[in-house]
Amino acid sequence: MTKPFALIVEDDRDIAEIFNLSLEGAGFVTEVVRDGQVAFERLAEIVPDVVVLDIHLPGIPGNDILKFIRSNERLAETQVMLVTADAARGEELRGESDLLLLKPVSPLQLRTLASRLIS
Amino acid sequence: MEYFGVVSLSTLWLLLALRYTGREKWLASAKLRLLFIVPILTLLAIWTNEAHGLMWHQVVIDPSDPFPILYWMRGVWFWVFTVYTYLLLLLGTILLIETVVRSHDLYRGQAVVLLIGALVPWIGNALYLFGFDLFGRLVPTPVLFTFTGVAMAWGLFRFQLLDIVPVAREAVLESMSDAVIVLDEQNRIVDLNAAAQSLIDSPTSEVVGKPFSQLLPIGLDSIQRWEERSETRNEMILEDEDHKQYTFDPRVSLLHDRRGKLAGRLLVLRDITERKQIEEALRLARDQALESSRMKSRLLANVSHELRTPLGAILGYSEFLRDGTYGSVSEEQVDILEKIIESTSYLSRLVSQLLEQAKIEAGQTTLNMLPFSLQELVERVESKSSIEARAKGLSLLFRLEDVPNIVIGDERKIEQILLNLVSNALKFTGEGEVQVRIYRCDEHQLALQVTDTGPGIPDDMREEIFKPFRRVDDSVTREHGGIGLGLAIVEQLVMLMEGRIELETALGTGSTFTVFLPIDYEKETL
Known part of the structure; x- marks a missing residue:
């Protein structure tokens, strides 16, 4: 069985690193992008099983990326975990995402929930 | 003594006229006593007439008359007294006529009755004095005064002569701080009170008859708007020479004549500048x-x-x-x-x-009603709070009774309510247990019940504990940490969901918080 693929879109270097370590530990193949524009370009090429998506991002904001994923037939199977420190914006997008997590997110929590999403 | 009334009559008449026309302050003047000098002198002259004959020269009995009547020839003082009397009478009458002209319709009748009552005997008397025989040789005065009595009685009953003096009404208008302006049907100024005059800043004589719009910066359209009271709050702003602004609350009443035809308008402007500033x-x-x-x-x-x-x-x-x-x-x-x-x-x-x-304080909290699993919610709360329970050596029990798994509600807020209640119970319980019961009250209500074996809450703190940043005891803050927001948030979220909280507590035994939330159950799971 091929390993699940997770794209982590998070601008904070430390948080991105923690998410990366956490998901690698859960058996994911990961890729980290720290800019909305880059995430957009990558999503035109790859089909991740899970996207861990921050909302406040340089370049293109997370909500636009979420919209792009939802409107793209090719990414129909992709699960989106919205991870944000902005509770208000997060709440607005809760319905469109597969899971909403408010920061701080513990590595254990992320690992467990991501694995549950793709199972 | 019979002469006492006659000599003082004209003076008393003037006093009545002064009073009726609102010149009380003249009545108070000491100079007024001078008016009684001539009557008193006359009275003295009458009593001592035999000695000097200043009033009458002769007293003759007409022997040819079957009823002997007194005749007299008038003396010098008689004419002095007569002239004085008529002067006072004239003065009083002028005052009354002035009032008749100026009075409101309601009171004009009164003043006219007073005038008639007063004038009839005097005119009759004058005619008699100058030789017109009205009642043969009889002195007409008593007869004519009978007429006065009738007129006064009529005035008394028909026009409530003594009830309200028209002046009272006029004094009210004049002393009003509201500007009152009477307009005719073509919106020309007919009358205005002192306050209106100072507003327009021109003497009455220059103002009366002019269209109001020439004098006040108000258009006809605004008058009509105020008349209809189409706006809940009308306001008019005037500026004086120093560009100081005054705000007025304008009221317009329509005035109709007896046939119901529009006769004009009454414009009342109340100065509300101070109120506006406040x-x-x-x-x-x-x-x-x-x-x-x-x-x-x-x-x-x-x-x-x-x-x-x-x-x-x-x-x-x-x-x-x-x-x-x-x-x-x-x-x-x-x-x-x-x-x-x-x-x-x-x-x-x-x-x-x-x-x-x-968010709650900023009013940004909105409800997000979606179906969710109560079971999962309870598991999350359990996993989050069990660490704290274990650390304190407390037993923490969750019971989900007779609740369908999927309910419709604001998942995150319900989770927050439960988490806050549990964390609050754990925080204040030294030893024993915290029990959580979640059950269905009825078709539309879910109950979240958290019972602890903590110290209980004193009566006077039952409401305080739900206020932000309040604690039962400040020393608790040092001991347990926290900022006193947990229960405040619970209450505010419960209010937002239109639910309610019940608190049962006994000092030394523990507390039970029960939150009732209106909730919908997914149809198929019922």
Whole structure:
């Protein structure tokens, strides 16, 4: 069985690193992008099983990326975990995402929930 | 004695006229006593007439008459007295006529009756004096005064002569601080009171007859608008030479004549400048308070938001360290890392509470009603709070009774309510247990019940504990930490969901918080 693929879109270097370590530990193949524009370009090429998506991002904001994923037939199977420190914006997008997590997110929590999403 | 009335009559008449026309202040004057000099002298002259004959020269009995009647020839003082009497009479009458002309319709009748009653005997008397025989040789005065009596009686009953003096009405208008302007049907000024005069700043004589729009910066359209009261609050702003603005509350009443035809308008302008200034000050104060409340909410939200990211880094790295991701760690190091993780979790809950409170205060909290699993919600709360329960050696029991798994509600807020209640119970319970019961009250109500074996809540704190930043005891803050937002948030969220909270508590035994929430159940799961 091929390993699940997770794209982590998070601008904070430390948080991105923690998410990366956490998901690698859960058996994911990961890729980290720290800019909305880059995430957009990558999503035109790859089909991740899970996207861990921050909302406040340089370049293109997370909500636009979420919209792009939802409107793209090719990414129909992709699960989106919205991870944000902005509770208000997060709440607005809760319905469109597969899971909403408010920061701080513990590595254990992320690992467990991501694995549950793709199972 | 019979002459006493006759000599003082004209003076008393003038006094009546003065009083009736509102010149009381003249009545108070000491000079008024001078008016009685001539009557008193006359009275003296009458009594001593035999000695000097100043009143009458001769007294003759007409022997040819079957009824002998007294005849007299008038003396010098008689004519002095007569002239004086008629002068006073004339003065009083002029005053009355003036009032008749100026009075309101209602009172014009009164004044006319008074005038007739007074004038008839005097005119009759004058005619008699100058030789017109009205009743043969009889002195007509008593007969004519009978007429006066009738006229006065009529005035008394028909026009309530003594009830209200028209002057009272006029005095009210004149002393009113509201400007009163009477307009005719072509909107020309007919009358105005003192306040209106000072507003227009021209003497009455120059103002009467002119269209009001020439004198006041008001258009006909505004008058019509005020008349209809089409706006809940009409306002008129006038500016004086120093550009100081005055605000008036204008009222317009239509005046109709007897046949119901429009006769004019009554315009009343009330100066509400001061009230407006107070209102404005209040509005400013309110705006500032609202603005600072918004600032506070924004600041809290920003701070919470900015704190979350580094908290995530601390939490994440600590967990990796503990789990040996970066190399092996000793048992002691694991313990310390556990403490870091625990404190970080606690800190992140505080941040969440601050943010929640800020959002509620800013009125940004809205309900997000979606189907969710109660079972999963309870599991999350259980896993989050069991660490704290274990750390304190308390038993924590969750019971889900007769509740369908999927319900419709605001999942995150219900979770927050339950989490806050449980965490509050754990925090204040020294030993024993915390029990959580979730059950269905009826088709539309869900109950979340949290019972602890803590110290209980004193009666006077039953309401206080739900206020933000309040604690039963400040020493508790030092001992247990926290900022006193948990229950405040619970209450506010419950209110938002239109639910209610019940509290049963006994000192030394424990407390039970029960939250009732209106909720919908998914049809198929019922």
